Structure formats: C-alpha cells, structure tokens
Amino acid sequence: MEGLMKNLQECNVNDEPKKKLGLVPLAPKVDRNPEGTPVTLHTNLRRLNVEPNTPVYKYSVKVLYVFSTADGKEATIEFSNLQETGAKQDRARRYCQRAFTEALQLCPDLRTAGTTYYDRQASLYSLQKLNLKKEIDITVQKKVSSARNFVRAEFKLAAVAETYQATSNDMKKIANACPALADKTLPEALSIFISGPAYANSNVITIDGCVHYLLDISAIGFFKDLYFPEGGLYTALGATKGIKYLEGKDENPSLYMATELKVTLFHPDNVPLPELISQYLGGLDEKLSASSKDGLYISRALKGCEFYLNYSKSTAVSDFEDNLVVKLYGFTNCATNSFFDREGRTVSVADHFREKYNIQLKYPSLMTAVAKPKGGKLMTLPVELLVLCPSQKVTNERMVNNEQSELIRMSAAEPNIRKAATEDVAKAVGFASSNVLGFIGVGQPETVNGIVLAKPKITFADNKVASLNDPSAKIPTDFRRAGNFFQPKSLQKWEICYVECREMPGVPEELVRSMAGNGMSVAKPNVRCIREQEVQKVFQIAQQANYQLIFFIIPQRFNTHAEIKALEQHYDVLTQEIHSETAEKLSRQAQTRQNIVNKTNMKLGGLNYLISSSPLDIPNTLIIGFETSSRGGAGVGPVSVGFAANMLDHHLKFGGGYIYTERTRDVFGPVIEDAFAQIFATAKQCRNMVKGPQELVIYFNGVSEGQFALINEVYSAKIKKACSAVREDFRPKLTIIASSKNHNERFYKALGNSVGNMEPGTVIDHTLVSPVYSEFYLSSAVARKGTVKSTKFTIVYSSVPEKNLHRIERLTNDLAYDHQIVFQPVGLPVPLFIAGRYSQRGANVLGFRGAVTNKEGVIDYQITNEELGYAKKKLSRTRFNA
Template structure:
C-alpha cells in the first residue's frame, strides 16, 4: 500500500493549525474507569547481562560475472539485494554460502567459535569483536553454477553502529517524532533471536516466519487439501519492540502462533494441476476449470525441471506464473532459424517427448517483464511459498482457522511449547528472557442499546418497503416464502407491501432484472439463488453498477425458513439496514450529538498479481442528519496520491461537504480512524495526512479549524492477552477489555481493545489503536469508550464487533472495490499505458452522482 519514499531525517511534528501536536508529546494517564481484570500476555522482557554488547559488522558479498562474450565484467551485490520474493531468497542463500565459506577459509574467523548471527542481507552481529576490524576474500570454486560466473568477493567490516545495551540505547529505539526512532538495535535483537532457532526442529520461511518441521512434536497435527496438494504448517511469528513497561522503557519479545499452507517441496506443477477435480490431460486455458486453477496458482514462482536446470541449485532461473495459454502443439518458438511448436522444439533441443502436448501451457513473466511459455510437465514450483488469501479459492483459510483455532488455554500452551521446541536460548549467552508479562486491564461498560418502544423486536426507525421484488431462478420458486417474510418483518415495525416476483433470465442473466428494477425505482431486490450457480459476486457488482440495494439468500436456506426463526430475524435486520432504516441506536455518554464527525479510511492491499491496479480506498463517516448513521463508499487512487495525502483531502472534502449539507453546520471535532498503517509509515500521517486534512478544512471556510485526532487501528500485531481467573485458569478476556499501559508504546498514547470472543472454543485477538496525531490534548478515557461504543454500532446484532462499525464498513468497501477491478478485467488505461483514474472511478466507483 505504501511506497518507501525517502523521508526527512530532521523530521519534526508539523503540529495542528493552532499549534504543535499534543498526543505524541505527552502520554496521558491510564484509564481506570472500568472493572479491573488480571491478564497474562505473550510478551517476555529481554534481559541483558550487565555490560552486554552487540557488535555489528557490515557484509558485502559481490558476484562477478562476464557479459558481451567475456569482454566485460559485471558486479552484482547479493548481500543487499533489490530483488523480491523467491529471487530475494536466492540472493540470501548466495550471500550466506559465501560468508560461510569465508569463515571457513580465513583462519582468524575459523578459529573464533563465539556466536555470530547473519541476516543474509549485509548485517552480521557478534557479542565480541574479531581480532581485525576488516576481512576480505575472493572465492571462485564451488560457489556458483552460473555459466558466466567468474568469482565472488566477500568483505566483512566492523560498523561504527555497535550497541552497549543501556537505558539510553533502548530509549532511542522509539521517538515522539515519527521517523526519528532508531530501529537498528531492535533489528539486531530480532536477527539474534531468529538465529537461536533449533535447525533440527524448525525452518525459516521466506517471510521470516519460523515453522515446525513436524508439528506432531508438540502435539499439533496438520491439515491437507486435495485440490492444489496443500498442507498446513504451524509457525511462530517473532517480534521485538520497546514498550512502556513500568515507566522505564524496556525491550520485549513476543511469539504468536500462526498457521500457513504450502505446496509440497519442489512440487511438479502437473501434479498440482492434476489434483483438481475434473482435470484432463487436454485441458484448455479458456475452460472454466482452467480459470479456477489459474486463480489458485497465479503469482507463484517456478523453475524448470528438465536437462541441467535441476542441478543449478540457488542459481536456477525463476519465473512467475501469469496465466495459462494454448497447448504445446499450438504455442511456437524459434530454434535453429526455424519456427516450430513447443513440442517439436523440446524434442529437437533436449530429446524430450512430451507426455501431454495437448495440455495448456504456462504463461510466465520474468522480473524484467519478458513473457515465456512452458509445457506444464517441465515446471516445478519454487519451495516454501506461502499460500496467499487470494489463491485460497476453496475457502481453505477458514478451515485452517477452525482447525487450529483452539480454546485460549490450548492456543497458549501450543505457542509456549513451540517456542521451547524451536529456540535454543543457550545459543545467545548474555541474553535471557523474563516470565510472560502479567498486568491489569479494565472492562468498559457496554453502551445502552435503544430500540423502539424498548423492545428488541421493534426497529428504532423501521423502513417503509413499498417497492421491492423477489427474484428466483427458473423452476426454483419457494412456496409461501413471501408470506413468511411479510409476517416476520411486520413484527419489527416495518411497513411492507406485497412484492413483485421476477425470475433470472437465460443462463442466469441478471442485467435485465436490474434494468427493470431501476426503471421501476425499486427499493430492494431480494435474490433467492442456488449456490451451485455462484452468483454472489455478479449480484454484488450489479448492485453497485445500478445503485440498487440487494440481498441474497441461498435456496436451501429459503426452504428451511419456516422452521428457523433466527434466519428470518437476521434477514429482517439486513433488509432494514440496507434500505436506510435504523435497527437500533446506542446511548453513548461520549457520542450523543452532531458535533463529532467520525471518518474511517481503509486501503486495499496490493498483491504481486495486480501490482499495476490502482488502490481501492474505502471510507465511511456519519455525514447524515442522524449523528449515528454511517454511510460508506470507495474510490480508486494511485499510490502517489495515497502517499502524498491527496486522496485524504478528497475524502475529507466529500465528508465535510455532505455533513454541512445534511446537518446545516460543520462538525467541531474530527475523529479519524486509519486502517493498518504500519509503524514505519506513521511519519506520513504527521507530514502529509494532517496537512491534507487542514487543506480540506480551509476550503470549508477560512476560520474553520476543528479539533482533530488521527488514530491508527491494526489487528496485524503480535500481542495476545489472556484472562487469568482466581483458580489460575486461562480464558479469553471479556469483550470491551482495555489495556492502555505497560504493554503499549512509551511515547504514543495507545491501547488494545478486546472484541467479541465468539466462544470459549476460540482465541480472541485484540485490535490496537495508536493516537499518531492530535491537535489538542487527547482524552484517552473518552477515546477508549468511544471506540468501544462504536464497536456496537453494526446494526445487525447488538453485540460488539472487532473494530468500530465505520472502520468495518470502510474495510469492506476497500475489499469490494479491489474485487470489482479483478472481476471486470482491471482498470481503464490511457493511451500512454497509465491508469485513467477518472474513467476508472466513473465506471467502477461511485462516480459523481447517486452516491450512497
């Protein structure tokens, strides 16, 4: 989402329109306005032996190869690689290999048996200095299989940036000015801790996650999925950070249990494809199954498995799967000045007779953009590639989460056992780890939920549904369904007229249904669909395209609705919310008037496969005449506009203009939730986002200057909290639990909020909120209660959700916007190849009219 632009090394807080920013300068007292609760965490203090020092050495590993027919030498530093994904892993292997050989051949280094920890990308850490400040060596034999390889050079030089672990060193790892903190010590400690891995029990995945070689060693099994030949692997994510502690900042390590899916090591791509139901040896790239398979494997790296290629080790040429194309009998290439099919080419050049010449080929892209085609049977997947959510086409992640999502005490036990099995604490003398941090949290009171007439059965503002249509598939009508819905919805206070009934067209064509509904100004389309038709995405796109509210229920569910009251109740909640009714209100002591405008912003995640697509930016705000009614939408933007804050200006202008129009006045206070901004990008909020907010406010009037607070919300952190009862048993903390001390930032006002625990059978993960900017001193009690109250405003169930309702809405809008581009073949481009944001927003976004 964020590009890595160079930031100002002399950065200071920009401050607000009325003076310097307050929240980063002054920590506010902890909130004590709640029921206290005893908690234990997965945080352990890193304890250093007195006088403990870490020495850093800079490592430069360079590969020298020949080009221009042996006339020119080229130099490539593999110890600071600019490559990505599997190619970066190759360079790490090369760098490690050369450094290991250098230590074997340089006598002073060979005889030094003290611990050393190398990150494979230029940084080596030791607990004692080597005899000399610098070493260098040139290596030739046994280093590389690249045909043009000449030699490799290795230089190891003591850095000026070494650490004696003092209070000041630790304080320097955090800063009240985002971007000025020195993370080198934390990075060194993380490298050292990962270097304490027990190689007999664990392996380090490319993303830095430690995975057990055999989960059964701690009593954990694995899941297997036939389609794709996927197998789960339990892992531990390690983070090192400086926390507030008891007043003096200290360094803590946390280990969190994760579970990922992998293909088998060096899996032949043909075997992966053949595992899909319906696969044939003559499968065409245009078939429905081929498109499904493409979604499951596109973006994966692969190597070639014929001839001398398998013997190249880390020097294998890596390609990335882009899609699939015509068969090896149809795809051509030139060999010996003659154009021939791939089948003929591989026979002529390598003497290989293809077994499946009628099968679609792999279309691949190299990092330089060059396009290649390969028969599937000549390809193997590069090892240790984690399955991403977009490739889990059969909902595998949900199944994995259910399988591993154990009770809190089980999750904690597995995590603790894995840490013991995977790490050798004796590998780093001078470093030890304290007990898991225990602390006190508070449980905030639940806001009062207000229904009409005090009855949860009656909506606060029920909708009058006079024009709506029920849409069935052909010959899939459900008898008495409409009558049941009318009876149920009227009990909630809704005025509901009898609907029209319509049917989807031939081949389940939805366009005609939506065109008729738009012409007749329908308030709602209720679809009853058979799951085998997989129409949900099409319905969502048509809803957006025609600005027509829709709901869809599965045919099997519809047929059971007579017996299942809960399903009917949930559907009533959705209908009233979807058609601009209000199911209930929350009586909040901190949010009861129209003076506050809450804006939530979420950015879609970019993936390698769709790297050229614009970002979808979802946002939600209470801009209507009712202070607690939130509306949402999304727009498309490029990374430059996101990084500079230009898109923030646009969003604030829209929200402020709508608020003034609907309420007649501008809000006195702006509360902004920003979704998943990484800590290393906090400086961007102070440098760009606040000035963008200021610009939008100034356009509403020269004197308009509201109080502004910007909070980053994230669930992508490593911290876990468990409640300990009087008997010492481990449970989930109660919903609404707040932790705002000890385990938080030493400089930013920060707190964790526990959302729904769902049940005692799963382990809850809290959301973390960091106040990165505030124009006025921030009232943490107020902000924590506000956040808690907004988590109850989801309008479907009067129980809290993981994040404030407007942020949840913004997340869904960003996800929806991204999916619309994928489903419709991408954005609209200009003649020069750049994305046309105006046209893309007009076609796929909300455009300039008929906004939600």
C-alpha cells in the first residue's frame, strides 16, 4: 500500500500553470456545399426534447482517502481527480463510488435532494437544489478500503462556482466558436442521467466511464461470443453514446444522442501471471527464458498489460484495489539470476523477496517481469507475485494469433443488421428509453438528406480515361487500367531474392512481362536463393552494386518483414516483398500481378494515373497529412508519428516519413516543426518550390474535439514558425482540418423499408453537424464487408475562409482516389492514408532495432530519429512505403 500511495501522490504533483487555450475562435462556419446528387440517409442520432425550465445543479466532488504511514503520520490521496487510464482509473472510480454510497447514508441533505447522479469522479448533478449553507464535508469511518493502514475517507461537495445552475433553456451556451467558452454542463448532466440505468444494471460493466458492456449477450441474436484459449481472451458486446448540440433541422440547434455498437476483446480478470503464461504454452515451463521463442511470444502478447502486486501468502487472489499497479514492459532473467543493489550490496530478486517479505518463490528459475508503476522506476518482479488487473481491453499489438481478423469478422455486420443490433444493445444496456426522468424525451432516429459528390476524372497515358460509372460493375468506383502508366519508370538493376524457398521458374519473366505491359522499361533481374540468416548480406551486396530494388519472395511462415524493412532503412536500398504462396499463383492471378506492378512503379518514383480535379489541379499547393498508428497517453515506449505530403516531383505524388516522439497526450505538437522542415526541403528540391508553396492544406487524423483549441492556437503557430524558417515573409494561405473516425455517428442509405451502405462520395454537412464549426462527414470508400463508417472533418483554422464547403469536400474526396496502388478510392484522403502507413513502418523499425538510450537508460530521441528514420536517406525522396 505504501508503494501505491507513493505512486498516486506523484501523479498529483502540479505542473507550472499554462496559458489557457480555447479563447481564440476557430475558423468561422461557412455555408454547406450547394452541389451534389441528393440522397436520403437514416442515422443513429435521436433528438432529445428537454422539458423547458428544468433546472440542473452541478456540484464539484472531492473524494479523499487517508492512510497511515510507517512513521505514524497520515498520507492523503484524492481519487476523484486522478488523471489515470485503464485499471487505475477503474480503481479510482470504485473508491469514489464507495465513499459516495456511505455519504448518502450519513448526510440527510443528500438523501432528500431527490434525483442525484454522480459520475464517480469529480461531478455530481441534481434536479433539485441541495440544502447547502456551505460545502458538505462528510467523514466516512467505515472501512471502505481493505488496506490494513486505511484510516478514513472524506467526501466533500460544493456548488460549482462558474456553472452551478443550468436550465434546459440554456442550450445556446453549449456551443461557442471559442471552445473554452462553451458550457458543457447540460449535455454532461444529461449524459449522466441517461447512463443511470446502465450503472445500476448488474449485467453491465462500464469501461472508461462511458462504454457499457453486456456480460451476457445471448439475447443479441446476430453476435456470438468469441473465446480464445490462448490467454483466455473473450469478446464483450456493448454500446456507447454521445450527446451533442447540433445544427438541427431548419438551422434550429438541438441536442441529439447517438448510440453506437461496440465489439471489444478483453483479457480475463484477476488471473495470476504464471497461470496466464501457462495458457499460452499449454502448460507452465518453470525454466522458461525471456530470450526464448516462447518467452518473446508471451512478451508480445502481454506487453503493456497492467498487473497488481499480490504479496499475500494465501493462495486466494487479493483485491487489486489495494495493491500497487504496474505496467508490464517485458521479461528478463530468472529470479535467481536477476540482481540489483540494495543497501550497498548486490542481491538477487529471489533473495530479496525471501529476506524482506519472507516469500520463498515457487518458480525461481522462471523468467521475471520488467514492470513499473506510473511515475516510478523499472522494477524486476517475480511473475508469481503479479495478477492481471480486471476489465482490460486487448490492444492490436497484443493480438498474436488470428484474434484481430476474427474480431473484424464478428463486427462486420451488414447495415440493416448493425442498425437493429445497435438498438437492441442500447435497450439491454439501459439507455434507450423514450423518456428519461420525466423531462428528457428521446425521439426516433433521424432521417437526413445528404449529397453524393461527383467522381474525379482519372486518365492513364495518351489521355486514356478510366471508367468510374460502369453500370455493369459490382462496385462502380473500382476502375480498370485504361492504358499504360501515366509516368512509367525504368527498372534496370534489381534482384529477386528467394528466402528459405526454391527458385520458381517463370516468376521473373511474369513480373518483367507485366511491368513492360504497363509501359515500364525493365531489365531481367538477378536471381538468388538464400537462407533467413543471410538477408543482411543481400543488402550489403545490393548497396555496393547500387541496385534499385530487392524483390523478396518469402514463405508465409517466416516472419522476416520487420527485419527486411529495418535493413532497408539502414542500407537505404528499396525493397518489395510477396509470399512464396502468392508467387506460385502469379501466372493465374492478373489482379495480383497488376497490384504488384502498381506498387513497384510508385516505389520507383512513377505515377500510375492522373486525377483531373479542379480542387487538386493546384500545383503550387502542398497538401499534408499527420497520422499515428499508436495514440499517446497510454501504452509503452515512443510513438511513431507519420507524415506525408505531395512534395515529390508531381503534385499528385505523395512521399513522407516518420518521427519518433515521447508518448504524451499531444503527440503531434512536438514533431510539427521537424516534419515541416523535411517537407519544405524536399519540396524545394523535387518540386522546385524555392519560394515555398502559395497554400498549405493540412490534415490531422484521430484528433478529438477537445484538441481543437490546441490545433487552432498551438499547431498553427508552430506551422507559421516553420514557414518563417524558410523565409521571414513566407505567409502561405493556411487551412488546417481535423479528421476522426472516433465518433458515434452512423449513417445508412435508405433502401425502401431497409437500409444499405452509402455510396462513395456521400457527404453530410448540415443538420447533424456543429452549429458553430464548419464540419462534414464523408464516406469516400466502399465497405467490402459490414457497414461503412464515415470520417468526420472539421475546419479548425483557415487564414482565408471559403465561401462554402464545396472545394474542401471535393478536395478531400478526390484525394481518396490518389492511392495509386489499388484502383479504387480509400477510406481517408491519401496524405492521411500514407502518413498512417509511414507511422506503422516507423513502429516496425523501432520494434526490430529498439530506441537509442543514454547511459541512464533514457531514450535519446534526436539520435533515435537520426539512426532509425529516413530523413537523411535517398529513399526519403521516394514513396518507399508504397
């Protein structure tokens, strides 16, 4: 418990006060797009009709727990304002709920107030004014913690000074062009009121305070439980909601609630780490080594999970709430062979726990865990003293088998099924009532009119136009090659390298023939067969021989991708890979051959087709995207932030790279200036932008509304600073757009009495968007399976505002057609799509080679970026990650 207190107290250290963001208005709202083909759409949004003149009172809550320390003093921890995630957040909410439950019994004023709802953190809402002459301060003596040194809990409540009372008539205060001036009291209160039944439902667990999962999903017909014996992973079906103040019909702003289905994979609850390891191995090997194949496999499956220390001598698992929580970083030597300095002498982990805690380890020869509490230092711990914290979601990085594909398959419900299942789950969870507390009326799902944007013109060599409106095609936006590549490249010095497989006669000839058939000039490749351990030697030879490309053919069972890409970066030699199973069928699969050739030409610096589009035909504009495949604020290790821009030798050619940065809540801000320095330098060299571009259009993906002020004020200033570094008077037109699929809104095309997927290019830019920001939803690609989800775009900053949304919507949609590898639009504008791939590449290289650290073990980000990045490589001037 002492370790827990120290850890949590460190989290409460106040930083230096920072300038308050959000007092500068975002880009002004402009008119909707007047063009496009009308389409009727069904949605998952319901209008909330709130009874007029209904008061809502907001109170701030502090929940303090007091513990005795070893020296007889008292230590106080506030659980109501911990900036925590995962297990620590769940634990803090439980502590708060216990204190509130006891406070209700001890304080008559709380009990007689009528309807009160507590968010289990720092806010309490009531429909009646509490009888407060001053703040309520309740001491809870009952043992609401099982910690031996628990003294008491304190529940403090006071009226919120700024927004103490709101009424249902105050809706106009909810939205403001200055984010910091928007009063969210009413929607926050309504959200808590509507979630009340879910919190009270014994068949529901709540994660992150807002997603409610059903423990039993047998009543939801379409979805079946998935269970994975390795690791005991299981699926849970749930629903989340979002309450927003939107433009409304006829521009009469209103509150709306969106309910969204969630299908999530979870780790099992409260499982001791040795038992967890045995589930992956089919039995516990008591001499399992961290460096063995099995040890590395288990590390990948569990890295980043949270465990609590269980020093109890009993065989029963103790309550995680009163034990130190640590995050797993990996594994190392066994307990008898792991040493550290203690009080001037070197001791093994096994001896330390025997001497200090009188614990004789059951598995002294088993690898130990490397873990640390938040704000603490890395520790080496016996695995038998660690227990998995409950209610932990399985991240993509921890899916080591086919879990992700199975989860996607389970989630890929067709639109009519998904829409019905969403409503069923929302009812089962408890927040789909047509009337809440007698003053919140919940309407039926809205129907809205959208538009379908015109498709761009796509041409190949000799001005041959691809058909994008073939009525006989299953998917009209899938187009065929109409001629040779628009800019075919030459491939004269290259090599086909078979790794751990035999040479396949006919494959080199098939590739050469296919490339030549698209207009490329191709020489016969050198061919060699190697073993897996000889891959690096191939790169050394290729670098010396100045090869343009190494084309690897590898059996699917060999996992050499990360090594090959790390060596590509190190030796600055372009690579491409296919599986040997694919190569064997190459002569029979024309589309596969075409995709391979498409990718090869783009990697070499070619351009497969031209997009003729008025928004895109602006050669002196740089269009830039920032994306990361791993968000900040949680997880382990640095974040790889990808960026991409049309900075190569044609305005439709996008290149980019990645930059490693510290994992914090803001991962984009620290890399902006370095990224722009690389972009401007490359654009100057490749596109002859000596004076810089006339316009910058910048997309940031995965950004929440809470970060709009950061983009508007901080990111825009960093971008302007990067421009000034090019030339003091360099002031291009600047538009910054935030995009995200992390929202609750769903749209379905009306098909008589049923619904289907939206057509590519479908836009919603009115009624269900912000009343104060320029916002639109775009579905740019076809859903091959399941239900398509639109991306939401918000214009956060604009130095020269548009008259309406026509140009930005067309630009964003047309960019989705510029992927060049597949002949179809993708789900994001290409600068974001490519930036995401660069982010993944950076993560792969980092995972294989590891970050560079100093003598103290702290990551040196400057050297790590220099050694593991592409900025100083000749490949930086190509689309190496095509």
